[in-house]
Amino acid sequence: MDRAGSVRDLAGELLALKKASGASFAQLSEKTHYAKSSWERWVNGKQFPPRDAVESLARLCGTDPAPLLSLWDEEEARRTAPEGEADAADEEAGGAAAPRSRRTLWLSLVLAVLLVAGAGTWAVVALSGSDEPTAPKPKPVVKVAGPATGCTLTGCEGKDPKKMNCGADAVTVRTGSIPKDLVIELRYSRACKAAWGRISYAEVGATVVVNNSDGAAQADVVHYDRDVYTPLIAAPDDGSVFVCAALPKKNGKDSVPTCTGRFIPSQEKAQQP
16 A cells, blocks of 8 residues: 555545544534644545544544554554655555566566575575575664654643644543533643643533642633643653543532542553554
């Protein structure tokens, strides 16, 4: 599969989810904090989407995000692979689509190379006096770099997770709710070593606060619509983070906040993608 094909496969899945949900691009923008023009480009295969956007759409539609994220990871690996490996993959795909005469010529050349290589191997065996050919050298391991981010740890304090690109590898590590509809999420980025809180389906005036074990906190309140997320807070490996949310005041009284469980990165790092 070429790169355009891979993007189209992912876009097809996103389009199917959008149609199943019945949501417009404007409604997707309201629920996920991404512009409707961005959703149009991602769903129609014009541009590769962020990982967080793919996961957000899956969760918004009530489906398991794992298959979509697997497609996203495959394409991201292709996009970030060294140029030589990408060219080799393109050549292999192009050879599969070549005319029969070109395939025949290619196979003939490969056969000739194998025959020459085999003769060389047997010559080495004969000269060395060994009955076994020389073992091939192991190929070097290619490491795929993580997403480029604008901050890490305390350098992220108070900053927007989207502007710092912390959403590129972010996952929801803790969830909670306030009856009946308000959803609480603790979002964590390993690349940024930071976290933030998000609430959805909330009323105007509802609040969300993200806290860490160092005593720092970041908060925001729903001013309009039904969603809001906090600025970033540092989430060091040996520390913990959690999120609390509260409904709007009623009759002048504050509501009792509801909190997620604590998340400690060093204890659950192996479970992150």
